[in-house]
Amino acid sequence: EPEVTQTPSHQVTQMGQEVILRCVPISNHLYFYWYRQILGQKVEFLVSFYNNEISEKSEIFDDQFSVERPDGSNFTLKIRSTKLEDSAMYFCASSVTGRWTDTQYFGPGTRLTVL
């Protein structure tokens, strides 16, 4: 069964450093998403992406964040200058379409630890 994959599973970085989290969405899916979950808190939406541009973003997704689909398979989330409060699980998701009846499938997540 096709699945969303994410690398690395765990990333440790120093405050102020740039990190890139990588995702490979399901191959025939067209819409991509990033969510995050701070330890003990809710899963929060960050951004959605379609046709090489951002479709929607939350207030969390400020200028420190960017997303890119650098090739036909990868979807990346970059944090330019990490802060302690960026420590969280980051989940990538994808869906075939963006309709509100469509199912989003999630990857296993990347645990980001900012020291």
Added chain:
Amino acid sequence: DAKTTQPPSMDCAEGRAANLPCNHSTISGNEYVYWYRQIHSQGPQYIIHGLKNNETNEMASLIITEDRKSSTLILPHATLRDTAVYYCIVRPMNSGNTPLVFGKGTRLSVIA
């Protein structure tokens, strides 16, 4: 904020049916009810969704009341691997690739 209300936790004996309730009293006429679960900080896993008819798949059944103000997710024979946080989500009516809005969910503990 999430448009649903769920109990914070529930226990269920292994092999028994787990019935997880969800209130969504402000649901709109063409909003779907989705259920996801999250096993120990893994990525949320899709379970089932429905509009107004009851739905069943290989994982679970979804019972939606006639007035659509509440629903129940049923795991017919819960196993220890079903221990997870279960999220009931109402999809917003916006067009396009609408984000999922997660609440706190119900933490289901399946007990041997």
